[in-house]
Amino acid sequence: MKNSIYCKIADDIRDKIISGELKTGDDLPSETALCSEYSTSRMTVRKGLTILSNDGYIYSIPGKGYFVQKPNYNKYTIFYSERNNLINDVDRIKLLSVDVVLPDDKLATNLRISKNRKIIRIRRLFYTQGDPMAYDLKYLVYQKGVPIIENEIENATFPEMMSNRASLYSLNKEIVMYAKMPGEEIKELLKMYDEVALFVVEQKLNDVKDKPIGFGITYFRGDYIKLHGVSQ
Incomplete structure (x- = not known):
């Protein structure tokens, strides 16, 4: 042609x-x-x-x-999935709670809301072969009249939780990854008896106007996750 x-x-x-x-x-x-x-x-x-x-x-x-142009050797494409990585797959998800709470300073900053604005907190545990591998927290900006149906969010990915709030094609996602030693609560939830670091993934979902509508933190056991990146 x-x-x-x-x-x-x-x-x-x-x-x-x-x-x-x-x-x-x-x-x-x-x-x-x-x-x-x-x-x-x-x-x-x-x-x-x-x-x-x-x-x-x-x-x-x-x-x-x-x-x-000089190539950017520091730019990588990394595939990240809450459920699948190079060494383990999530085969069961347990919903711990769904609560309406007020944000702390970090959440208020990331969601760009006041500390008086209510948010929905979703707490889950991810399992692989019967062992807890990750503790997952998702925070959604509370919208009156928009229901949260527990049996629909238990196994949903973060974008899927937003399907009744915005088109999945209109969402863009920011991601930050870092290592952190676990506190006592997470040690107990993930049954961590050895000194193993957490691999922490923070996700922020923005709408088409680049306004944050959700923030998530997933705490993976460091010995249960491995990611792979390819330079562009």
Whole structure:
């Protein structure tokens, strides 16, 4: 198809960058030269270059042209699931409680609400082969008239808990991961008798206007979880 020419331009230049024919800082042929090489319009050439720019392969300097971007070696794509990781899968979830509470300072900050605004707290335990592997807390901004049905949230993922509040396609999620030693409550819940660190995952769900509508903290036993990332 005629419209696929810009994809070919992007693919050809991308291949040259990946193979090393074009190196970091090298300038690309001008738009005029690419128009001539591919027998196409300037608009089509620009569409191909825009793809490469959006993917992080090139950048432009007004009046000078396009150049090969230095790759970001610190950027990784990590697959994270509450239920599945490289060494263990959650095979049972136990709902501990669903309560309406007031937020502490951390929750009020993360949800961008006042400390007088009520929130819903959902407490769960994740099990694998009969052993508790994670203690899960989810906090939703309380909305009058929006019911929380316990048998629907017991096995729901965090985004699924929001399905009656917002379209799942409109949500975006922030994630923070860190290690922490457990307190006595979590030790008891997870039956941790050895000095094992927790792997803590914090999740924040934002709506289409980038407003926080939910915050979650999952405390995994450090010996029950392993994640994998791939550089881009």
